Amino acid sequence: MPDYFDRYAAVLALVLVGAAIVAGGLGANRLLRPHRPTAEKLTTYECGVDPVGDGWAQSYVRYYVFAYLYVVFAVDAVFLFPWATIFSAPGYGMTTLVEMFVFLGFLATGLVYAGKKGVLSWV
Template identity: 55%
Template structure:
């Protein structure tokens, strides 16, 4: 196999292994899971609470702010911690430093937006 196609073979093998593992898990679930279609097991529930009334409920818009802050801080942690662990590696070079500066800049823009909207205050 030629050198440029070797990388695709690895990706294809990993993808095929993932599909096979997923299929095996579904077959095992079908074989091993207990089956008892009782009416109470077939009803819908939300967090252990039986559904009452209509299926439509409004949620407050402030939860969107919490979700926004979570994304800002979670993405920050997911990308900054691995980069910080290999920071002393001399092979990273200036390109890595510039990329991380751009990334931190984008995060700071999101954080400034959250602060401007008042999402970082302790009292609502």
């Protein structure tokens, strides 16, 4: 049984060393950085421009749909890369090919649906 807990001790040691490296880096940054706060540095700004007006603004839901479509196609890429690597393995060729075309068919159906709803038009 001692060998079993020695493995956990090694993991714990690595976690402690990693935490010490991060803490050391943050501590060195705090000690070495210049700290000269001025009134201009402490003002609120957004993208380098002083904020004007009320903080509440309406945003189009369309932008969230674009973000959602991006996530869908990013997940598509996550599935396509492993598929491309296993496709050449013996015994997986036709099975993976059919599965991936079914998957791409679902994505194409969703893309056609989004196009018919007018979601993909930018303006």
